[in-house]
Amino acid sequence: MEKSMGATNAKVINHIPEDLAFSILSKLPLKSLKRFGCVRRSWALLFENLHFLNMYRNYFISNNHSYYDGTSILLNQTNNPLSGEAFHSTLYLLSGERFENMVKLDWPPPFHEDDSFIEILSKTSVNGTLCLAQKNGMDLKCLFWNPTTDEFKIIPSSPFLYQSPYMEPTANFNGFGYDHVRDDYKVLRWLCFFNITDVEVPLEDYLDVDSMWEIYSLRSNSWTKLDIEMPASASNEKLHVDGVCHWWSIYDDINCYDSPPRLVSFDLCNEVFLTTHLSSDMIDPLNILHLTLLNGFIAFIIYDQTTTFHIRILGELGVKESWTKVFILEPLPSIEHPIGAGRKGEIFFRKDDDELVWFDLSTQMIEELGVKGREHCCHIVIYKDSLLPIGGF
Amino acid sequence: MAQEASSSTSSKTISLKTGDGEIFEIEASAAKQMKTVQRLIDDLGDDITIPLHNVFSKELPKIIEYYKKDITGEITKDFEAEFVKDLNDDEVKVLFLAANYLDANKLFEFLSQNIADRLESKSVEYVRKYFGVENDFTPEEESKLREERAWSFRGIKEDE
Numbered sequence: 001m002e003k004s005m006g007a008t009n010a011k012v013i014n015h016i017p018e019d020l021a022f023s024i025l026s027k028l029p030l031k032s033l034k035r036f037g038c039v040r041r042s043w044a045l046l047f048e049n050l051h052f053l054n055m056y057r058n059y060f061i062s063n064n065h066s067y068y069d070g071t072s073i074l075l076n077q078t079n080n081p082l083s084g085e086a087f088h089s090t091l092y093l094l095s096g097e098r099f100e101n102m103v104k105l106d107w108p109p110p111f112h113e114d115d116s117f118i119e120i121l122s123k124t125s126v127n128g129t130l131c132l133a134q135k136n137g138m139d140l141k142c143l144f145w146n147p148t149t150d151e152f153k154i155i156p157s158s159p160f161l162y163q164s165p166y167m168e169p170t171a172n173f174n175g176f177g178y179d180h181v182r183d184d185y186k187v188l189r190w191l192c193f194f195n196i197t198d199v200e201v202p203l204e205d206y207l208d209v210d211s212m213w214e215i216y217s218l219r220s221n222s223w224t225k226l227d228i229e230m231p232a233s234a235s236n237e238k239l240h241v242d243g244v245c246h247w248w249s250i251y252d253d254i255n256c257y258d259s260p261p262r263l264v265s266f267d268l269c270n271e272v273f274l275t276t277h278l279s280s281d282m283i284d285p286l287n288i289l290h291l292t293l294l295n296g297f298i299a300f301i302i303y304d305q306t307t308t309f310h311i312r313i314l315g316e317l318g319v320k321e322s323w324t325k326v327f328i329l330e331p332l333p334s335i336e337h338p339i340g341a342g343r344k345g346e347i348f349f350r351k352d353d354d355e356l357v358w359f360d361l362s363t364q365m366i367e368e369l370g371v372k373g374r375e376h377c378c379h380i381v382i383y384k385d386s387l388l389p390i391g392g393f
Numbered sequence: 394m395a396q397e398a399s400s401s402t403s404s405k406t407i408s409l410k411t412g413d414g415e416i417f418e419i420e421a422s423a424a425k426q427m428k429t430v431q432r433l434i435d436d437l438g439d440d441i442t443i444p445l446h447n448v449f450s451k452e453l454p455k456i457i458e459y460y461k462k463d464i465t466g467e468i469t470k471d472f473e474a475e476f477v478k479d480l481n482d483d484e485v486k487v488l489f490l491a492a493n494y495l496d497a498n499k500l501f502e503f504l505s506q507n508i509a510d511r512l513e514s515k516s517v518e519y520v521r522k523y524f525g526v527e528n529d530f531t532p533e534e535e536s537k538l539r540e541e542r543a544w545s546f547r548g549i550k551e552d553e
Contacts, residue, residue, distance in 0.1 A: 015525030
């Protein structure tokens with residue numbers, strides 16, 4: 001018997017059962033999910049619903065963010081030498097499903113004599129170019145390098161470093177990235193000056209400021225002073241995504257006083273910054289924070305010193321309520337320090353015996369890389385190779 | 394005794410009958426991708442017209458079109474974009490529910506992503522109606538939650 005299906009269809013199909021709804025909801029961005037928490041009670045507590053959380057996590061891990069297309073993973077490792085031995089930074093290219101292939105890459109010539117404590121700024125490449133920096137006492141070395149073509153370009157010294165013979169600078173490289181408006185490569189740096197003599201500094205040699213921000217532009221091949229008051233990085237975790245440099249700080253805007261930890265996001269195009277505070281339950285004096293990019297999202301890996309790690313994904317820049325707890329990793333005994341994240345939900349760690357390992361979020365398995373590294377000196381870099389000349393011009 | 398589904402030769406087709414009585418043909422290899430259909434074939438044999446009570450003549454041809462492309466390995470981003478381009482939100486919902494009923498996983502995942510994309514900037518009220526769910530908050534609870542999550546409403550046009 002033929003039924004008029006029109007009206008009956010409409011009624012029957014109006015309701016989507018909750019488990020089917022979860023299939024849709026788990027693919028929404030955090031901002032939408034939080035808003036739709038107001039739809040009904042059970043949706044307000046989505047992230048406490050294990051069934052939903054598992055779907056969300058699976059989708060999160062398997063959804064390949066375009067940021068990672070064509071990328072490889074580099075490991076910048078520093079040894080932990082015995083007394084008397086030297087420090088060496090070693091760069092490895094990791095490949096293979098389980099990172100079983102580790103190929104050592106040679107640093108460019110300026111670092112051949114001294115390869116200690118080489119930093120790869122912002123843990124990423126721009127059009128195949130990495131920015132390397134080294135602070136060696138009074139020496140600040142900074143250069144662009146394309147590991148595929150071996151081309152390198154040394155960044156000239158800043159005129160602001162030695163403005164006064166009485167004051168010595170220390171530098172904090174806060175970021176490297178790309179200004180797509182001007183098609184320019186930029187390096188952001190914070191300088192802090194100390195009085196190095198006991199002698200009273202003559203008035204004319206006294207610097208107006210004891211710290212300043214400066215930015216290097218490849219196009220102009222020069223450093224410019226930035227008229228800005230901004231918290232400098234408190235750690236080695238600095239990132240670059242889409243023209244914005246991110247780091248976190250425990251200092252206030254003038255880098256004078258301690259402040260609750262906050263994410264600082266500096267837009268290289270318009271040279272302004274945004275602060276995102278951490279929610280109060282993320283800030284515990286015992287917590288160890290590690291800023292990273294997880295599958296394209298800004299995230300904090302938080303270690304509460306009981307072998308449990310939480311991962312908080314940022315829902316929206318500038319919104320401290322939007323840090324969402326998505327993953328809990330436990331137990332991970334002997335593991336203390338994350339050193340970065342890979343491309344598909346791998347998180348790299350350093351164990352307390354210096355072994356470097358990686359953790360697979362989807363299988364929850366841990367595997368050793370077969371190399372040891374020094375605390376706070378090992379980092380993962382997401383690298384996309386290119387044959388373009390540095391700067392593309 | 395259940396008959397074995399014949400191993401797919403491209404010429405073997407299965408007849409599917411919708412809830413509103415229309416009959417459509419589908420290649421056996423495509424039918425295999427819809428687990429509900431395959432189960433019915435296993436139970437009833439592949440020479441019988443398979444009844445699909447909960448799928449109707451408006452949706453089934455579209456679903457068949459998707460799996461026709463799938464078995465030739467031709468599903469691309471462009472094809473998928475084209476596939477949903479002229480469908481409104483309700484039409485996609487019907488397809489989504491049909492894909493669930495047919496246990497057609499690939500289509501189901503694709504459509505759930507498409508619906509998520511469509512709903513991303515929608516209002517709370519729109520989403521309530523779309524999912525056919527009731528608001529079980531008290532007015533006080535709801536306004537408190539909206540205040541807590543005010544940031545997630547920025548830039549969104551609410552219906553009320």
